[in-house]
Amino acid sequence: MAIEVTGLTRRFGDVAAVNGLSFSVARGEIFGLLGPNGAGKTTTIQLLLGLTTPTAGDIRVLGLPLATHRREILQRCNFSSAYVSLPSNLTVRENLEVFARLYAVPDRARRIAEVLELFEIADTVKRLTGALSSGQATRLNLCKAFLNDPEVLFLDEPTASLDPDIAEKVRLTLSRIQRERSVTMLYTSHNMREVEILCDRVLFLSRGRAVRQGTPAEVLADSRAESLEQLFIAIARDGEVRDVRGEEASE
Amino acid sequence: MIGRITAMLLRYLYLYRRSAARVMGVVFWPVMDLLVWGFVTSYLEKAAVPPPVLFLLGAVIFWDVFYSSAQAITLSITEDIWGRNILNVFVSPIRVSELMVATSALGCLRALTSAALLSVLAALFYGFRIASLGLALAPFLASLLLFGWAVGMMTTALILRYGQAAEALIWGVPFLIQPLSAAFYPVAVLPAWLRPVALAIPATHVFEGMREVLAGGAFPAGRLAAAFALNAVYIAAAAAFFGWMLGRVREKGYLARLGLE
Numbered sequence: 001m002a003i004e005v006t007g008l009t010r011r012f013g014d015v016a017a018v019n020g021l022s023f024s025v026a027r028g029e030i031f032g033l034l035g036p037n038g039a040g041k042t043t044t045i046q047l048l049l050g051l052t053t054p055t056a057g058d059i060r061v062l063g064l065p066l067a068t069h070r071r072e073i074l075q076r077c078n079f080s081s082a083y084v085s086l087p088s089n090l091t092v093r094e095n096l097e098v099f100a101r102l103y104a105v106p107d108r109a110r111r112i113a114e115v116l117e118l119f120e121i122a123d124t125v126k127r128l129t130g131a132l133s134s135g136q137a138t139r140l141n142l143c144k145a146f147l148n149d150p151e152v153l154f155l156d157e158p159t160a161s162l163d164p165d166i167a168e169k170v171r172l173t174l175s176r177i178q179r180e181r182s183v184t185m186l187y188t189s190h191n192m193r194e195v196e197i198l199c200d201r202v203l204f205l206s207r208g209r210a211v212r213q214g215t216p217a218e219v220l221a222d223s224r225a226e227s228l229e230q231l232f233i234a235i236a237r238d239g240e241v242r243d244v245r246g247e248e249a250s251e
Numbered sequence: 252m253i254g255r256i257t258a259m260l261l262r263y264l265y266l267y268r269r270s271a272a273r274v275m276g277v278v279f280w281p282v283m284d285l286l287v288w289g290f291v292t293s294y295l296e297k298a299a300v301p302p303p304v305l306f307l308l309g310a311v312i313f314w315d316v317f318y319s320s321a322q323a324i325t326l327s328i329t330e331d332i333w334g335r336n337i338l339n340v341f342v343s344p345i346r347v348s349e350l351m352v353a354t355s356a357l358g359c360l361r362a363l364t365s366a367a368l369l370s371v372l373a374a375l376f377y378g379f380r381i382a383s384l385g386l387a388l389a390p391f392l393a394s395l396l397l398f399g400w401a402v403g404m405m406t407t408a409l410i411l412r413y414g415q416a417a418e419a420l421i422w423g424v425p426f427l428i429q430p431l432s433a434a435f436y437p438v439a440v441l442p443a444w445l446r447p448v449a450l451a452i453p454a455t456h457v458f459e460g461m462r463e464v465l466a467g468g469a470f471p472a473g474r475l476a477a478a479f480a481l482n483a484v485y486i487a488a489a490a491a492f493f494g495w496m497l498g499r500v501r502e503k504g505y506l507a508r509l510g511l512e
Contacts, residue, residue, distance in 0.1 A: 012504060046507040049342045053501050075344040085335040087262070094265045101258030102343040144339070 001063070002027045002152050002184035003048065008057035010043055010208075017043040019208035021057070025201075027151075028182035030174075032195045034228070035205035036236035041188045044205070045154050048186070049079060062151060075103065077152040080145035082138065082160035088130030092121070092140055095129055096147060103148035115143040119173060135166040142170065146177070152184045159194060167191075171198055192228035202228070206235050255345045259353035263327050267361075276322070281315045281365045282372060289377045306465045308379040310434045310458060312369045316362045316392055317454055318425050320399025323358030324351070325406045325421040332410070337509045347497060351490075354407075355400045362396060384464050387471060391457050394478040398453045401485035402428065408489075408496035414509060434458050453481040 003025040010018040018040045025031040033041045046052045048059060050070040059066040061073045086095040093112065100108040116122040119139040124132060132140060138161055145153055155174075159167040171194060177183055189195055195202060196216050204212040204219070212219045212235075216228060225231035267273045288311045295307075328350075331337040340350070366381075373379040381388065406424050409417045431445070432454040438446055449455045460474035500506045 010504070017504075042507075043504070046504070051338065051341060051501065051507040052504040071344045071346065074342060077342075079339070079342045081338070083335070084338045086339065087266070087331070087334045087336050089270060089334075090262070090265050094262075098258050098262040098265070099339070099343065101254050101261065102340075102345055104254050104344075 001025065002029070002061065003031075003186065004058075004060040005044075005048070006058045008044070008047060008059065009055045010040075010047055010052060011055045016208045018047065018054075021205075021208070021210055023203050023210065023213060025184055025186060027184055028178065029200045030178055030185045030187055030198050032199035032202035033186060033188045033205065034192075034195060034202055034232065036232070038207075039205040039235075040208040041205055042156060043208075045079075045156055045186070045188065049077075049154060050074070075148070076150060077154065078103075078145040078148055078150040079154040079156070080141045080158050081156035082141075082158060083156065084141070085137065086129050086140060086144060089128065091126055091128055092116070092132070093125045095140070096143060099144050100147050105147055111147060112143075115146045118146065118177075119143050120169070134161040135163060138162055139166070139170065142173075149181070150183060152186070155185055155187045157188055157190065159189065159191065167194070174198065190232075192232050196228055204231065204235055211235060252346075252349060255343075255349045256353045256356070259340075259345065259350055260356055263323075263330075263354070263357045264360075266330065276326075277319070277361055277365050278368060281311075281319075281369055284315065285311050285369050285372055286376075289373065292377060292379075305377070305379050306462045307435060308373045308377055309381065309384070309461050309465060312366055312373065312381060313391065313395055313454075313457060313461060314429070314434045315369060316366050317395040317399045317402075319362035319365050320355075320358040320396045321403040321406065321425055322399075322421060323361045324354040324400065324403025325410065327354045327357060328407050329410060329418060329421060332414070332509050338507065341506060347493075351400075351404060351493070354403070358399055358403065359396055362399065363392075366392065384461060385470070387460060387464050387475065390475050390479075391461060394453055394457050394475065394482055397479075397482040397486060401482065401489040404486075404489035404493045408493040411500050411509065412496050412505060414505070428452060428454065431455070432458060437462065450477075451481065453478040453485065456481070 001024045005024065006022050008018055008021040009016060021044065033044060035041055043052065047054050048061065050066055062076055064073055066073060096112045097108060100112060105111050113122070116125060119142055121136050121139050121143070124136055129137065129140060138158065142158060159170055162170060174185065175198060178185060187199060199216060201215050202219055203210055212223060212231070214222065219231065220228065223231050225234065285308065288307050292305060292307045331340055370381040373381065384391065402424055406420045409420055431449050432452045433441065433449055434454070438449050438455060438459060441449055456474040456478040460471035463471050
């Protein structure tokens with residue numbers, strides 16, 4: 001397993017942001033962590049990256065306990081978020097050079113050229129990061145995330161700021177990389193169409209608890225929803241899953 | 252380990268290469284300070300104040316070494332918080348100790364560059380030669396750098412915990428220390444009840460020692476021993492405080508919020 005989470009709980013005072021969460025992600029799988037704002041997705045990613053310590057529960061990444069092997073795990077993982085930026089006053093090349101050194105990437109110049117080609121922003125290499133369009137900046141974040149050829153990738157709404165054309169290109173690139181290199185991806189997104197296309201399995205969170213888990217088809221069958229979007233809305237409004245079609249019929 | 256330290260040092264040096272504000276911090280403000288105190292010194296000499304008043308210029312140069320050393324640490328981390336890059340750094344395999352070494356090395360480079368420039372200008376414009384401090388010069392500078400690292404580490408710990416609310420400390424803390432460290436006057440000028448506080452600060456012994464040497468005194472071994480002993484205590488306390496605070500910040504979930512406030 002790439003990620004194993006057992007009984008994970010994170011309390012902030014009286015509020016449980018994550019409450020007894022258990023799930024596992026197989027190697028090479030794209031796993032969607034879904035739910036409305038405040039459901040606990042970002043807190044879960046922060047816990048998986050060791051940015052926040054859990055109140056209870058156990059996290060293992062690549063077979064290693066996070067509590068005792070955090071650095072070793074981080075060396076083999078990477079992260080990209082729509083809400084985190086690379087320094088705007090460094091050029092694209094300088095930013096990637098810094099992170100390539102941080103992750104001890106061999107043959108840095110070649111690898112930097114490769115990831116820039118991969119996300120089709122090779123022409124921006126000498127430009128200041130702050131001068132990039134939001135689409136280019138997002139793709140640069142992804143370049144940084146792929147620099148160390150990670151075994152596990154944490155992607156927090158990676159396509160949030162992209163126009164549909166670029167978002168589609170990014171999805172295709174992620175899909176291709178996952179097929180070719182078997183990278184495990186833990187993915188959060190509010191775009192349910194994207195999730196249906198990309199994710200092998202999904203987990204819906206509501207108020208810190210897992211309310212549905214399985215392949216998109218299984219989750220839809222269980223809840224009798226017609227689409228993940230419909231299920232998402234039902235969870236966001238009710239906080240739990242009922243028979244979505246039955247509920248609509250009774251209305 | 253060296254690779255990760257170099258990476259972060261490079262990240263900060265790239266910034267200095269094209270940030271006018273950062274270069275001003277190394278060149279413009281210290282030079283302005285030197286000019287003001289240089290003219291004050293010239294005035295005092297003409298007004299027949301008993302010599303030596305040249306120590307004021309030494310104090311300006313030494314103060315800048317401490318200030319630059321502390322500020323390089325706090326500003327570097329804060330820069331990554333402002334730029335929303337801090338999470339990228341904290342989810343990379345870098346150790347916090349490696350990050351501190353990188354920022355301390357930057358502080359050292361920044362402080363020594365600034366000190367070299369000020370020393371040349373002080374010699375050219377006011378005839379003050381920092382080399383007249385002789386063998387004591389290097390340990391004086393080392394002691395100020397160490398104290399700057401300790402102050403920088405403590406301030407950074409507070410910024411990680413309290414975020415933007417604590418950013419004023421970057422500029423505030425050194426100036427809280429300045430009147431107590433007797434940079435521009437002897438400790439004897441302070442009220443008697445404040446002197447023990449002043450003597451508990453490593454920089455005070457450096458400034459006192461500098462004045463003694465410039466007045467023709469011998470190598471201030473006692474002063475330097477006191478300064479280094481105090482620095483050892485401050486560095487150990489700052490590292491322990493930083494480690495404890497970082498643990499608290501992780502426990503409370505504040506680290507993940509940095510830069511997103």
